[in-house]
Amino acid sequence: MSADPLALYIHWPFCVSKCPYCDFNSHVRDAVDQERWRAALLADLEHEAALTPGRRVGSIFFGGGTPSLMPPATVAALIEAADRHWGLATDCEITLEANPSSVEAARFADVAAAGVNRVSLGLQALDDDALAFLGRAHSVAEGLGALDTAQAAFARVSFDLIYARPGQSLAAWEDELTRALGFGTGHLSLYQLTIEPGTRFATLAAKGELTIPDADDAADLFEVTRAMTATAGLPAYEISNHARPGEESRHNLTYWRYRDYVGVGPGAHGRRGGHATFRRKKPENWLAAVDRDGHGIEAEDALAPAEQAVEALLMGLRLREGVDLARIGAQTGTLPLQTARVDALAAQGLLARQGDRLRATETGMPVLEAILREIVTP
Incomplete structure (x- = not known):
C-alpha cells in the first residue's frame, strides 16, 4: 500500500449555461434535487x-461543471465525510472551482467556513467583448469584484485566462496579462484556446466561421506568457500553470506526478492501485447507478504496466521538473521510451536529461505534444 496521500476529486456537473469552448462533463438543468x-x-x-x-487525503478538488453552485452545506458534508473515512492531512489543500458571478461570490464566506482553503476562479478574460465571445455570463467588473471577495475569504486564490483568441494580438495579450499579474494572486492557469470536438466552437470552425491564431502566432503568445510570468515571480511549473514557489496546485501535481487519486461524481476518473476508474457521465445515469449499486462506476480496469508507464511519462513531462525515469521504472517495471529519439531531441535542445531526470526544455515545451509522439511508445 502506497504511503503517499490520496487526492480526492469531486465532480459537480451542473452549470447555468454551456460555454461554446467547453468539452467538460457539464450539463444545464432547470432544477437539482440537492438532498438527493x-x-x-x-x-x-x-x-x-x-x-x-x-x-x-492530501488534497480535495471540487470541479465541474460549476461547483460553486453547490450548497455550502453539501461542500461541508463531503469534506467531513472525507475526514471521517480517510483522515485529512494537516495541511490538506481543498480547492473549489467557481464562476466569478456576484451570486456565487456571495457564498464564498460560507464555502470557506465549510473548509475550502483555495478557490480557482474562471475569469477567462479581462475584456467584455472577449467574455461575450466565450459565452461567459459575467462582466469584467463582476469578475474582478468576485476576485476581491475571494481574496478576502481564502488563503489561496487562482484564476484562469484563455488566450490565443481570434484576432488577439501579441500586444493586446501582453496588456491583459500585465493587468492579471497585478492582482497579486499566487497562481494563474493560462490556456490557449483550442477547438474541442463536440463543442459549439467546433461547429463554427467547421463552417469556416471561427479561426484561431496559427501555430507560429500561438507559439509567440506562449513564449511571451512564460517570459512575463517568470519575470513577475510566477514561473510556469506546468505547461499552462504558473505559480509563486510553494503556491503550486498540490492536487494537480498528484495527477502530473502520477500518484493515486480517486474521483467521485458523474464522469469522474480515478487512478488507484494500478486501476483506472471511470464513472457514468450523464447525471441521471450516475444517480441511478448509485441508487442501484451504491456507487457510480461504469468501468474499472487494471492497467498493464506499460500503460501505467506511458501515462506517467505523458503526464510528468508536462511539468517543468520533468519525470524521474528510475521511479517510473520501479513503479511499473518498464520504461517505454524511444531512447535514440530522446538522445536526438536532447542534442537539438528540446529535451534535457540529467541522470534519471528527463524534462522538456523551454524550447521543447511549445512542441511537447510532437515530442511525446516521438519518444513514448504507446
Whole structure:
C-alpha cells in the first residue's frame, strides 16, 4: 500500500449555461434535487474509501461543471465525510472551482467556513467583448469584484485566462496579462484556446466561421506568457500553470506526478492501485447507478504496466521538473521510451536529461505534444 496521500476529486456537473469552448462533463438543468445529490455523492465517496483503507487525503478538488453552485452545506458534508473515512492531512489543500458571478461570490464566506482553503476562479478574460465571445455570463467588473471577495475569504486564490483568441494580438495579450499579474494572486492557469470536438466552437470552425491564431502566432503568445510570468515571480511549473514557489496546485501535481487519486461524481476518473476508474457521465445515469449499486462506476480496469508507464511519462513531462525515469521504472517495471529519439531531441535542445531526470526544455515545451509522439511508445 502506497504511503503517499490520496487526492480526492469531486465532480459537480451542473452549470447555468454551456460555454461554446467547453468539452467538460457539464450539463444545464432547470432544477437539482440537492438532498438527493448530497446523499449520492456521499455514497459514491464512501465506496471509494472502502477500497483505499489506511490512506490519508492530501488534497480535495471540487470541479465541474460549476461547483460553486453547490450548497455550502453539501461542500461541508463531503469534506467531513472525507475526514471521517480517510483522515485529512494537516495541511490538506481543498480547492473549489467557481464562476466569478456576484451570486456565487456571495457564498464564498460560507464555502470557506465549510473548509475550502483555495478557490480557482474562471475569469477567462479581462475584456467584455472577449467574455461575450466565450459565452461567459459575467462582466469584467463582476469578475474582478468576485476576485476581491475571494481574496478576502481564502488563503489561496487562482484564476484562469484563455488566450490565443481570434484576432488577439501579441500586444493586446501582453496588456491583459500585465493587468492579471497585478492582482497579486499566487497562481494563474493560462490556456490557449483550442477547438474541442463536440463543442459549439467546433461547429463554427467547421463552417469556416471561427479561426484561431496559427501555430507560429500561438507559439509567440506562449513564449511571451512564460517570459512575463517568470519575470513577475510566477514561473510556469506546468505547461499552462504558473505559480509563486510553494503556491503550486498540490492536487494537480498528484495527477502530473502520477500518484493515486480517486474521483467521485458523474464522469469522474480515478487512478488507484494500478486501476483506472471511470464513472457514468450523464447525471441521471450516475444517480441511478448509485441508487442501484451504491456507487457510480461504469468501468474499472487494471492497467498493464506499460500503460501505467506511458501515462506517467505523458503526464510528468508536462511539468517543468520533468519525470524521474528510475521511479517510473520501479513503479511499473518498464520504461517505454524511444531512447535514440530522446538522445536526438536532447542534442537539438528540446529535451534535457540529467541522470534519471528527463524534462522538456523551454524550447521543447511549445512542441511537447510532437515530442511525446516521438519518444513514448504507446
